Amino acid sequence: MKELHIYNSLSSKKEKFKPLEKGHVGMYVCGPTVYSNVHVGNVRTFMSFDMIFRYLLHLGYKVRYVRNITDAGHLENDADEGEDRIAKKAHLEKIEPMEVVQKYTVDFHNTLNKFNFLPPSIEPTATGHIIEQIEIIKKIIDKGFAYEIKGSVYFDVIKYNKENHYGKLSGRKIEDLIHNTRSLEGQSDKKNPQDFALWKKADTQHIMRWPSPWGSGFPGWHLECTAMSTKYLGESFDIHGGGMDLKFPHHECEIAQAETCNGKSPVQTWMHANMLTLNGQKMAKSTGNYILPEDFFTGESEHLSKSFSASCVRFFILQAHYRSVLDFSNEALLASEKGYNKLMESVNTLENIIFSNKTSGFNIESWKKNCYQAMNDDFNSPILIAELFSAVKFINQIKENKASISEKDLLTLNSCFNAFIFEILGLHTLNETENNHKEKLENSIKLLIKIREEARENKDFKLSDKIRNELEQIGIQLKDSKEGTNFIIDSK
């Protein structure tokens, strides 16, 4: 079988994945800035890496997955007088910066839990690593690649670029950057506009501040990721991920910082998840063109005709490849929901399948191989899902006695089908209370089915149709077959 290949943004090629330490994988993903609620676009990026994390675990790797929380805030722009976003929001709401951070961190975790995310191995915060960040700045100054001006420290990009290529990840040339720098309205103290801040002096109204060798201030925009990834994964590690929009300048700056500090490339494989668009436009907090995850569960959004379950939305997102732009629409979600229900129904059908002497009509081993090949080809979840649907077809055929399966193949099908759906794609999750309620609900429906069957035997179709139709209105669909009546409950 083909081994795992991953598309590396640095080389723009799919490369065979070979961890630095056999059997272990170090993966760092740039986490959210917790100054407002996560939107669905954020969820998509983290979901891509959740799926990747899950698959690496499934392959048997010991994975240390680090995803940070940016709670120190980023500068809004150079002309922002040093007030960072956390502080700004705090002014607006007249509360403590850390209260804002806490509120949205909790929201972030709640949301990801609903979508059945696995927690990362370590979830460090920027504010918890100020000392480490200061140490890195000292090191960069010592090496001569940073300079201090009026209590701020900047990274000297021009100097760095003489020996290295600043822009190698995003395919930029420093000359182009110099030509295309927009606002040169220069109240900045930087030597060159391309230089970026490692440490910023805090002015009087800036709430978040820490003492440093350069005075009271706060760390620069890109430093935390270098500090935390180095601390927990080492000077070189396997995978660094994030949204496409972080490629430049954020990841470029990370490379510059780490290479200056440690003299080597920090990351083997750079991975970038693509954007989720809404109405063909990027979802972004700043433009207002976005939906919140909560909107799916309530259905209360101008973009939605009904509510959807978290698992269904997860299925919708994973039906597209993580490197493709996915355009969101209500119509696409509705179509996905039907497919999702079909897949889940098949999981139930499979539980009741009985094996026979031999398998006919399907090659389980080659199907299994195809599933792994799909995932091994840069985590191609859409292809995997297509393969799952070919198994759905086979499962339904067995149910109809149009195909058969041997005991051995049934075992393989069962473990593989369930592993890919639940363990790797991470679909369909119910907690204990929900399970308990579901069981009682199912028993109640079975009772109604029994009453309906009695009515049908007595040719009382008025009653039998009433049961069927009114259940359907509630969102429960009855499905008659030769073996009796089954049912499905709409996912939301």
Next chain:
RNA sequence: GGUCUCGUGGCCGAGUGGCUAGGCAGUGGUCUGCAAAACCAUCUACAUCAGUUCGAAUCUGAUCGAGACCUCCA
């Protein structure tokens, strides 16, 4: 303006130099008290123009269109 990506059937989305994923929707059939579901069969395609090739939707060039980044943003 610069850099890059993309343009696939009614919709969403894979893929790729010849064998034309998958889901949803449509059509015909089987089944059913009637339906639905399921099963079987089936129809729509690769932005435009030119080139390379025995052969291109897939490679090259041009054109048109869309998006991303260049500024905090997953």
